[in-house]
Amino acid sequence: MEGGFSVKTLIKNASVYHNHRFETLDILLEDGRIARMGGCGGESCDKVIDAGGSRVVPGFLDIHTHGAVGVDVNGADAEGFEKICRFFASQGTTSWLCSVLTDTKEQTMQAIDMYKEWKKTEHHGANLMGIHLEGPFLCPDYKGAMPEHLLKKPDMELLKAYQEEAEGEVRYITVSPEVEGIVDFIPYIKSLGIQVAIGHSGADYDTARKAIQNGALGATHTGNAMKLLHQHFPAIWGAVLEDDDVYCEMICDGRHLHPGTVRFIIKIKGLDRVVAITDSIMAAGLPDGNYKLGVNDVVVVDGDAKLATDGTRAGSTLTTGKALKNLLEFTGRSLTDIIPMLTENPARLIGVYDRVGSIEPGKDADLVFLDEGCNVVRTFVKGKECY
Secondary structure (H helix, E strand, O other): OEOOEOOEEEEEEEEEEEOOEEEEEEEEEEOOEEEEEEOOOOOOOOEEEEOOOOEEEEOEEEEEEOEEOOEEHHHOOHHHHHHHHHHHHHOOEEEEEEEEEOOOHHHHHHHHHHHHHHHOOOOOOOEEEEEEEEOOOOOHHHOOOOOHHHOOOOOHHHHHHHHHHOOOOEEEEEEOOOOOOHHHHHHHHHHOOOEEEEOOEOOOHHHHHHHHHOOOOEEOOOOOOEOOOOOOOOHHHHHHHHOOOOEEEEEOOOOOOOHHHHHHHHHHHOOOOEEEEOOEOOOOOOOOEEEEEOOEEEEEEOOEEEEOOOOOEOOEOOOHHHHHHHHHHHHOOOHHHHHHHHOHHHHHHOOOOOOOOOOOOOOEOOEEEEOOOOOEEEEEEOOEEOO
16 A cells, blocks of 8 residues: 555566466556456556566575675674665565574574564565574584584574564574484474474484474575485485475575586476575675675685685575576476476475465565566566566
C-alpha cells in the first residue's frame, strides 16, 4: 500500500517460468505480492510493463554469502547491509541470508544487531531474510578460512542467546558432525527454528549419517572444506551424496569445483537437491586487491580470494547472475533445469518456499527478467523494480 491506496502493476507478454517450464502469461502484482496470473488484461493498473516475450524467472536466493561491494557481513552496519542488498538486486538476487563467519561472541552479536537495525530502514534492493551462522561448532582440521582460536565445542546456551537476540531469524547453521556432542544437539537446534547443514568436516561416513538421521538437511559448499570420497572410506562427502533428502550447496565459480564435479554432483543428487550459492566475500563486484573476511586478511588475484597468511581459498567473488551462466555452461542443461538451483531448492531448504522461490499467486512479487544471453536485465523485489 502506498498512501493508503492499492498499487497494481501488470506485466504482460512475458515468458514466465512456472511449473518448471516457460509459459506465456500475464502477471498482476499488487502490494508486493503476485495477485493473479494468466490473462489479466482487463485489470485497471497503475503501471503496465510489456515484457515483449522476455523470460521472467523467480528471484534468486543466496543462502550463503559473506558480503559484496566492500562490505563484510561480520563488520557491516545497517547502511552496509543495504549496500549489499542493492548490489545483489542488480545480479538477480532478491532474497539472501547474511552468513556470519565464526567470530567472537561480541562481534557475532554486533552483526545480529546490525541486521535488526537494517530491518528498521527503508529498503530498495534484495530482501535480507535472516542469518546463517557458519560456525562456531566446527572441526579445526577442516576450518578453511575459519579462525581456529574462535572455534568452540557445542554450546547451546550461546546458540540460544544468538537466536533470541536475532528474534528467531537465525535460519541456518553450519556444524561439523565430528565435533563432540553436536550430532545429539541437532534436534534441539532445529527446535530453535534453525535449519542445520554439515560441513567444514572430516567426519567419517557413520557419523555424518547420524547427523543426517538427526535432522541435518544441508551440506555446506559440498566438496570444499570436507573430507573427500574414498572407495573404502566414503566419509562425509559420500554420506551427503548418497542421501536422497540432503541438499548440497555448490559454489559454481569454476575454482571451488571443476565443471565435471558440478555435473557429477547434479547427476547423483538430482535437480531438486542442489543449491547454488556464491559464498561471496566483500570483494564481489570490486577489483582485485586486499580485503577482509571476518577477522581474516584476504588477497584477491584474478578474482580468486585467498587468505593472506597461507593461501587457503577464502570464499569467492561470485554473483548469482554469474553462477546461473556458469551452470548453463558447465552442464549444457536447459535454463528450465537450472533455475530451481537458485530459487526453489534454497527456499525449500531454509523453509521459506511458502513466500518465495517460485512465481505463484500469493507469493512475494520477486521477479528477474533475463535477456537472450541469460543476463539479468530487470529485477523486482516485492513488486518494486530495483534494477
